[in-house]
Amino acid sequence: MAQYDYDLFVIGAGSGGVRASRIAASHGAKVAVAEEHRIGGTCVIRGCVPKKLLVYGSHFAEELQDASHYGWSVEGMKFDWSVLRDAVLRDVTRIETAYTATLDNNKVDHFLERATITGPHGVKLASGREITAKYILIATGAWPVMPEFDGVEHCITSNEVFHLEKFPERVVIQGAGYIAMEFAGIFNALGAHVTVINRSETLLRGYDQALRDRLLQITMARGIEYKFNCPLTKVEKTADGGLLATPGKLEPLKADVVLIATGRKPKTDGLGLESAGIELGPRGEIPVDDYSKTACDSIYAVGDVTDRIQLTPIAIREGHAFADSVFGGNKRNTVYDCVPSAVFSQPPLAAVGLTEGEARNKYGNIKVYSADFRPMKNVFASRQERGLYKMVVDANSEKILGIHMIGPESPEILQAAAIAVRAGLTKADFDATVALHPSMAEELVLMR
Numbered sequence: 152m153a154q155y156d157y158d159l160f161v162i163g164a165g166s167g168g169v170r171a172s173r174i175a176a177s178h179g180a181k182v183a184v185a186e187e188h189r190i191g192g193t194c195v196i197r198g199c200v201p202k203k204l205l206v207y208g209s210h211f212a213e214e215l216q217d218a219s220h221y222g223w224s225v226e227g228m229k230f231d232w233s234v235l236r237d238a239v240l241r242d243v244t245r246i247e248t249a250y251t252a253t254l255d256n257n258k259v260d261h262f263l264e265r266a267t268i269t270g271p272h273g274v275k276l277a278s279g280r281e282i283t284a285k286y287i288l289i290a291t292g293a294w295p296v297m298p299e300f301d302g303v304e305h306c307i308t309s310n311e312v313f314h315l316e317k318f319p320e321r322v323v324i325q326g327a328g329y330i331a332m333e334f335a336g337i338f339n340a341l342g343a344h345v346t347v348i349n350r351s352e353t354l355l356r357g358y359d360q361a362l363r364d365r366l367l368q369i370t371m372a373r374g375i376e377y378k379f380n381c382p383l384t385k386v387e388k389t390a391d392g393g394l395l396a397t398p399g400k401l402e403p404l405k406a407d408v409v410l411i412a413t414g415r416k417p418k419t420d421g422l423g424l425e426s427a428g429i430e431l432g433p434r435g436e437i438p439v440d441d442y443s444k445t446a447c448d449s450i451y452a453v454g455d456v457t458d459r460i461q462l463t464p465i466a467i468r469e470g471h472a473f474a475d476s477v478f479g480g481n482k483r484n485t486v487y488d489c490v491p492s493a494v495f496s497q498p499p500l501a502a503v504g505l506t507e508g509e510a511r512n513k514y515g516n517i518k519v520y521s522a523d524f525r526p527m528k529n530v531f532a533s534r535q536e537r538g539l540y541k542m543v544v545d546a547n548s549e550k551i552l553g554i555h556m557i558g559p560e561s562p563e564i565l566q567a568a569a570i571a572v573r574a575g576l577t578k579a580d581f582d583a584t585v586a587l588h589p590s591m592a593e594e595l596v597l598m599r
């Protein structure tokens with residue numbers, strides 16, 4: 152009889168957990184996964200996927216507005232939140248079903264219940280069933296961090312935002328990171344009055360300053376209000392069912408929804424880590440080595456719960472590398488340089504590599520090339536918004552250190568440019584490439 156029930160037990164069927172389960176099974180391992188909410192995890196159920204669909208949905212406002220310049224007249228234009236919301240939620244269910252089928256096709260057993268760790272080789276399901284496994288993979292993701300102030304219980308997080316009963320006419324968002332800027336764009340485009348409240352003057356920390364300044368300027372022109380250096384101190388319910396949100400010492404703001412987007416922390420509460428001798432790191436993360444192994448030899452962790460880079464493709468890569476290393480006879484780790492990222496704000500922002508500031512600190516002698524342009528479609532529609540692309544180059548080797556873009560479709564364009572940066576190409580390689588005209592992407596090879 153086998154020593155353990157499974158070769159691998161995965162806790163969490165999100166981006167990292169599903170990939171690790173599938174690949175380990177394809178290498179011949181007997182695998183089970185437990186999921187306490189829905190198969191697919193944050194990205195599929197309440198993250199990247201429904202968020203991007205809402206971005207698409209909200210873009211029609213701009214397209215319909217511009218349509219008259221192209222000879223189209225759109226009469227009786229009207230937006231129905233419940234139609235968009237329900238269509239998005241249906242698509243989420245479709246993808247959840249596809250993910251479940253992937254597990255079934257790879258003969259991965261799945262338990263739709265919470266699991267906790269009872270020791271180096273033991274897990275316990277919420278139903279009470281105890282299971283043993285040679286290896287355990289923790290892929291439990293992250294959870295929204297809630298600040299402490301009076302009335303925080305009246306606020307929502309990104310978990311709830313996809314399910315709003317009614318379209319909120321007045322939205323207050325606390326935070327100025329990814330989630331705040333993406334939902335500020337969505338609600339603003341759909342016609343809500345949006346106020347972004349932040350504890351500092353910095354939005355989208357980590358992105359190049361010039362792009363952040365451009366986003367601030369464009370979004371203010373689009374009607375988003377900002378209140379900097381004054382986080383919320385109180386949120387109250389009013390007699391008419393609305394909310395009153397007080398930023399710092401400023402006048403209270405009337406709101407229908409207050410969205411808290413102040414970061415996500417590794418989800419480890421009550422997981423039983425102590426039973427396997429695993430202690431949390433300073434950011435609440437599960438510390439792991441380069442191969443995602445925890446302090447316990449039979450337990451690994453991947454994705455947001457390790458707080459390396461909280462992005463889906465990273466969780467997927469870590470899960471895949473773990474499965475190849477432990478079950479595929481191919482020990483390998485995940486490489487974290489040149490990770491492209493994007494903020495699906497309106498307009499979106501995308502980047503890979505070092506910002507101008509980071510490159511200057513690290514290399515000293517750098518060159519910066521840029522293209523500051525008004526996309527053809529904006530000119531035609533009398534839209535004043537300008538795109539900005541920046542290339543940061545090591546002045547000695549001419550190697551590109553980073554590319555930063557804000558403008559329509561910039562995430563789509565940046566993915567291809569990231570290959571060039573990863574491959575170590577130079578500005579001269581871009582200059583030698585013939586422009587593809589007319590496109591916005593051609594600005595990448597025309598920068599001065």
Ligand SMILES: Cc1cc2nc3c(=O)[nH]c(=O)nc-3n(C[C@H](O)[C@H](O)[C@H](O)COP(=O)(O)OP(=O)(O)OC[C@H]3O[C@@H](n4cnc5c(N)ncnc54)[C@H](O)[C@@H]3O)c2cc1C
Pocket residue numbers: 162163164165166167168185186187188189191192193194195197198199200202264265266267290291292293309330418422453454455456460461462463464466
């Ligand atoms: C609103 C939003 C938008 C985002 N947009 C993007 C984007 O555009 N691009 C991008 O790259 N990233 C985006 N992200 C981040 C991305 O979703 C995460 O980085 C990614 O999902 C992490 O994958 P994971 O496998 O670590 O965890 P998750 O996908 O969160 O999966 C963890 C799973 O574990 C389950 N679980 C937790 N504890 C237990 C337990 N004890 N027992 C059983 N199951 C458990 C959870 O229910 C969850 O399903 C977004 C996140 C949010 C919140």
Ligand SMILES: NC(=O)c1ccc[n+]([C@@H]2O[C@H](COP(=O)([O-])OP(=O)(O)OC[C@H]3O[C@@H](n4cnc5c(N)ncnc54)[C@H](O)[C@@H]3O)[C@@H](O)[C@H]2O)c1
Pocket residue numbers: 298325326327328329330331333349350351353354355382412413414415460461462492493494495
């Ligand atoms: N497009 C994408 O790839 C995408 C989209 C959404 C989320 N994500 C991932 O999810 C993670 C979480 O997103 P997020 O927007 O919640 O986090 P974030 O780290 O991007 O932003 C957090 C914001 O909250 C502010 N803040 C933090 N603590 C606060 C407090 N106590 N009071 C007031 N303000 C406070 C910060 O200054 C910052 O502006 C991101 O780090 C990202 O990795 C990615």
